[in-house]
Amino acid sequence: MITMVMAEDHQMLIDGVLSFFEYNDEISILGTVNNGEDLVKLVSLKQPKLVITDIRMPKMDGIEATKLIKSRFPHIRVLALTMFDQPDAIKQMLDAGATGYLLKNSGIKMLSEAIEKVAKGETFFDPNVAFNFMNDYIDENSNIGKTEKVVLSNREKEILHLIANGKTSKQISEILFIAKTTVDTHRKNMIRKLALSNGNELVKYAIEKKYQF
Template identity: 40%
Template sequence: MIRLLIAEDHQSLIDGLQLLFKDDNEIEVVGTARDGKELLEKLQIKRPHVLLTDLSMPRMNGVELCKKAIGIQENLKVVAFSMFHNEDAVKEMITAGASGYILKTSGLNEVRTAIIKAYQGERYFDSAINIDEVENTEISVKKTILSPSEKKILKLIAQGKTSSEIAEIRFTAVSTIIKHRKNIIQKLGLQGKGELLRYALQKHQHFN
């Protein structure tokens, strides 16, 4: 039986995953955590075979969590479960030691497949991800396409600042900040304000 530990800050997703594996004859959910620090505490007690983790969580992002978890339990397999479909996020998780990367837009059965493959020592990536392309692309590409001003605005967004507050800090018009937000969303291939905030939080947490 594969012992699975889940790090996810959305209770609805935790509930869905627990329901999926409730009567599974191969996978058992041995614990869940709403943030990285809670997960690391449970890791040493539960001793799972596989860790399924979100990338954007309170107190510790998925990349940092992956590194620390593998540092604690060397044979642990990690599968990322994320809404971010961009090369930076995928490559960072691979570099951190992850065995798989699944998008939250995919079916839960694909999550199950990724967990089993990881446990078996194989890698598994969402069908929407071109892993060959990701691994042949420098991680800095996405970062460098943002202008210096956009990078600074992205950090302010990560701090929870509104467009008005950012405009005041940057001594510019609110309309200019709104334009920058739209440009950042377009350049990074994000979907709307909510995804921009999550992306900003993720990036701000592990490479300023």
């Protein structure tokens, strides 16, 4: 049995993970919190086998929380689950003691695999960040997830371009000559496809993936 706790400031993502693992006999989620301070307290109380944590959170970020957890409970494994793919953020998280690093848009199947590997004491890395650190942190024994390709329609890509350039749903509907409700539906579908938490993360995704004109 893999016991774990999770820290994430977007409750929608927490709810999604809880729902997915609700009937999994191999994984037991002992608790969830929305900030780093509460994560350290929860880990001290429950002492799980595995911790899943975001990086940017209120009160205390995931990097500092991981340092404290690993200093007090070195046997507890830490898996980062975040939107940050910048090398500095990844390096700081790994230096803090995390042995797994996963991007939020990697999909629930890859998350399941990462949980299994990290809980066993192995390392696991998102394929979209792994090769930047192959020499320093990752070797031939490391587990690297296989990319689950997300296919967006041409219309969805058009809307992402406009989202990245600051357009509202109403403005997008006028530019593309479609109903605002249709734009809103496309937004919801993209959030689901990309395994994002909300509209703000969709905007960030659109900008980071260079959908701006």
